[in-house]
Amino acid sequence: MGPSMRFAEAATIPGELTGQLPRRTRLAKNGILFAIVIAILLAIAVALTIPASMNAVRLTQTRTALRQESSEVIGRIDKKTRSKFYYSFQVDGRSFTGRASIQLQTSRVSDPIPILYLPSNPSINHPAAWEEPTVVVWFPFSGPAVFLLIALAVYISMCWDRRLAAEGKPAVATVTSCALNKSGFSVKYEFRTEKGTVTKGNSSSETDQEVGASVCVLYLPRNPRRNQTYASLCYRVAE
Secondary structure (H helix, E strand, O other): OOHHHHHHHHHHOOHHHHOOOOOOEEEOHHHHHHHHHHHHHHHHHHHHHHHHHHHHHHHHHHHHHHHHHOEEEEEEEEEEOOOEEEEEEEEOOEEEEEEEEOOOOOOOOOOEEEEEEEOOEEEEEEEOOOOOOHHHHHHHHHHHHHHHHHHHHHHHHHHHHHHHHHHOEEEEEEEEEEEEEOOEEEEEEEEEOOOOOEEEEEEEEOOOOOOOOEEEEEEEOOEEEEEEEHHHOOEEEOO
C-alpha cells in the first residue's frame, strides 16, 4: 500500500474509529428518531392491547358463565346471511335476540333452535350447539402484535448498528452505484477487508454519492457481510 493510498484512507476514516475496541457509542440523529419511533409503536401497541384484553376477559367470562349457569329455551331463526344467522327467543314474556356465525346445520328462517342464556341476564346468550370460536378471542391481539413486531425489528436493527459502531473494523469502500429511493439514496459499494477479501455491501444515504467515490464502512471481522457505512449507522463513537 503506497503513501497516497494511506493518505486517502486516513482522509476517509474518521479519527474516532482508530481508537481501542470496544468503542463507547452514543445515539446519532437518526438513532434518536428510531428510538422515538419505537416508543410510539410501543405506545400504540399498549393502547390497542388494553381494550383487546378487556374484550378477551369478557368473552372468557361469558363462556364460563354460559357453561356453568345457563338455562335453555327454544328460539327461532329470524334471518340468515352467508356468514351469520340471527335469532330471537322469549324469557318470562320478554323478547331477546342474538346472532352467531354459521356453524350449525340450520335449514331455513323460522326453524326452531335451542338457545342457552343466563337467567340473570338473558341478553348474554348463544345457540346451544354453538360457541364463540377461540380465534375470535385472540384476534384483537393481532393488531398490537404487528406494532410490537415492527418495534422489535427496528430495535434489532439498532442493536446491530451499535455493535458495528462499537466493534466494527473500519475500511474504505468504493461506491459502485447510487439510486434514489423514497427515503433518500441507496448506495452500493465494495471494500477490501484486512484479510484481503473483497466484500460488497449496501446502505442508505441522505445525499447522492458519485460512482467511484470513497466512503467509510464498518464491518465485523468474523462476518464481513455484516457491514454498513459509518454515516448511515444509528450510533456514533462517543469521543
